Amino acid sequence: MSAAYTTRGPARPARGSYVLADCWTMTRRELAHWARQPVQVLVGLVFPVMLLLMFGYLVGGGREVTGDYLGYLVPGMLALTMAFGLEGTMLAVTQDLNKGVIDRFRSMPMANGAVLVGRSAADMLQSAAGLVVLIAVGHALGWRTHGGAAAFLGAVGLLLLFRFAMLWIGIHLALVAGKPELVQAVQILVWPLGFLSNAFAAPEAMPGWLGTAVQWNPMSQTATAVRELFGGPGGEPGHVWAAVAWPLALLAVFLPLAVRRFGRLSA
Amino acid sequence: MTGTAITVEGVHKKYRDKPALDGLDLEVARGTVHGVLGPNGAGKTTLVRILSTLLRPDRGRVEVAGHDVVTEAAAVRFRIGLLGQHAALDEQLGGRQNLEMFARLHHLGARRARERADELLLRFGLADTGRKAVGQYSGGMRRRLDLAASLVTDPEVLFLDEPTTGLDPRGRAEVWASVRSLADGGTTVLLTTQYLEEADQLADRISVVDRGRVIADGTADELKARTGGDRIDVVLRDAGQLAAAGALLPAFGGEVSVDADRRLVSAPVADRMAALTGVVRALESAGIEAEDIALRRPTLDEVFLHLTSDDHRAKETA
The missing domain is CATH 3.30.70.100 (Alpha-Beta Plaits)
Incomplete structure (x- = not known):
């Protein structure tokens, strides 16, 4: 009976040939959102700078850290900014889910994962921009790296890898939570997790159990590895592998979970 | 069977343990407007979501434009347009940006996508909305853009889920006019509504749905005749x-x-x-x-009350 139908729309394309085009269309959508809300984007970039200044000058004086505190703090702030990216991802995904537009996407002949890929591409771009701004401000404040160009790029790579893991945790949590109210609850929990790290203070200066928890925090692994690569205080040799392994392990769990959950929207 | 655009056979769908569709059957001939009439919670939206591949049925067979919605979802998506109950638009973007994006996702190509967006904006009286974000549109404008978005590829089958709910009389008249002109152009339309007048005005045939089943089926006149003339x-x-x-x-x-x-x-x-x-x-x-x-003649309201009254149910099952 399908013979009775002539396709009035475009011919059905070969599978896969439009995946990249669809991903790019969805990424462009997020970029168009930025263009329409420059203030929001700006606030997102300035917020970590504000934290850096606050901890560097307001709270930072008394920390027991060997060497200069700025050299310890900047890598910590870079890692913290990547961790906090989780909130932005969650919020954006939840907003999309609660609008009818996701239904239109899902009823169209587009590549299945393009919605999620567009989200990740845009978030990664924004995080990269955040790193550039924070590094530039740190530099202006007198912070210097001592590890060479390759190590510098390696550090940036580790930070983005960590952000990528956070991104997929964010997508998964947003898909599980669904409603904006639950997202708020999770957003609040991101704060203690972000602060229960070695971003601002060395775990050695903390009570035993707290220090252990802080050292196990994946964000601490990334921060320590980045400190090592930047050649600043607080770095420990051998942490680069941990900073690679942790995000990969998180991705191995949450990326498939998120993709599966997205597919289950039709269950 | 060549004349059938939509076939629904014995479809069941449960949310948690609550049945939303309970053995629903439906057949819609090509090129006709079919009204699905029922109160809130009757299963109308669930039906549309299954027909438009957004939901999988638990049981039963569903074919749209000659393709199975579960096993050939991609083929179905090429042939359908969907106007959901809530605007399915990106509210942060402008009207043209929305249409261009949807046209690109239908793989029309960059230039053709731009042209198509322009055509549709013109056709739905939205050409002068400029860069304004959809979030700032009036209800009627948003609905028109939403309808335009569901017509990006000139679909064979169009699903309209309560297309005029929440619209003022003018907005409603606009949507009705669009549906009529689409039907004249040969598009098969399935429309759900709570407004009996709407089904009476637009639909060639009407299925009355209650508690996840079709409880009556026919032309508006046939249904009216069933309540006793x-x-x-x-x-x-x-x-x-x-x-x-x-x-x-x-x-x-x-x-x-x-x-x-x-x-x-x-x-x-x-x-x-x-x-x-x-x-x-x-x-x-x-x-x-x-x-x-x-x-x-009886109004459809009377028909509906008659068909869904507990009295009538008791008689049917007795």
């Missing part, structure tokens, strides 16, 4: 005589309904002319003064 309305001068008038009418047909606000008694009648003359005489001899007496 014609009715007689008597408007009284004095509301105090409503009860007395109500007691007279059963002699000519069935159940009497009384509307005190309008001083109206109404009843189905078997023989039009015999009933008319009989009612006039009976009222006269009882000394009841009528302001107006009219014979008419």
Whole structure:
């Protein structure tokens, strides 16, 4: 009976040939959102700078850290900014889910994962921009790296890898939570997790159990590895592998979970 | 079977343990407008979501434009347009940006996507909206853009889920006009509505849905005939005589309904002319003064109440 139908729309394309085009269309959508809300984007970039200044000058004086505190703090702030990216991802995904537009996407002949890929591409771009701004401000404040160009790029790579893991945790949590109210609850929990790290203070200066928890925090692994690569205080040799392994392990769990959950929207 | 655009056979769908669709059957001929009429919670939206591949049925067979919605979802998506209950638009972007994005996702190519967006904006009277974000559109404009977005590729089958809910009369008229012109162009339209008038105005055939099943099916006239044909309305001068008038009418047909606000008694009648003359005489001899007496076809509201009343259900199952 399908013979009775002539396709009035475009011919059905070969599978896969439009995946990249669809991903790019969805990424462009997020970029168009930025263009329409420059203030929001700006606030997102300035917020970590504000934290850096606050901890560097307001709270930072008394920390027991060997060497200069700025050299310890900047890598910590870079890692913290990547961790906090989780909130932005969650919020954006939840907003999309609660609008009818996701239904239109899902009823169209587009590549299945393009919605999620567009989200990740845009978030990664924004995080990269955040790193550039924070590094530039740190530099202006007198912070210097001592590890060479390759190590510098390696550090940036580790930070983005960590952000990528956070991104997929964010997508998964947003898909599980669904409603904006639950997202708020999770957003609040991101704060203690972000602060229960070695971003601002060395775990050695903390009570035993707290220090252990802080050292196990994946964000601490990334921060320590980045400190090592930047050649600043607080770095420990051998942490680069941990900073690679942790995000990969998180991705191995949450990326498939998120993709599966997205597919289950039709269950 | 070549003339069938939508086939739904024995479809079940449960949310948690609550059945939303409970063995629903439906067939829609190509090029027709089919109305799905039912109250809130009858399963109308669930049906549309299954037809448009957004939800999988638990059981049953569903074909749209000759393709199975579960095993050939991609093929179905190429041939359908969807206007959901809530605007399925990116509210942060402008109208043109929205249409261009959807056209690109339909793989029209960059240039053709731009042209298509322009065509649709013009056709739906949205050409002068400029860069304004959709979030700032009026309800009617948003609905028009939403409809335009569902027509990006000129679909074979179009699903409209309560397309005029929340619109003012002007917005409703605009949507109705668009649906009519689409149907004239040969598009198969399935539309759900709570408004009986809407189904009556637009649909060639109507399925009445309640509790996840089709409880009646037919043209508007056929459905009206099923409630017992014609009715007689008597408007009284004095509301105090409503009860007395109500007691007279059963002699000519069935159940009497009384509307005190309008001083109206109404009843189905078997023989039009015999009933008319009989009612006039009976009222006269009882000394009841009528302001107006009219014979008419039942409204779809009456049909619907009749079909969904617990009374009727009890009779059907008995």
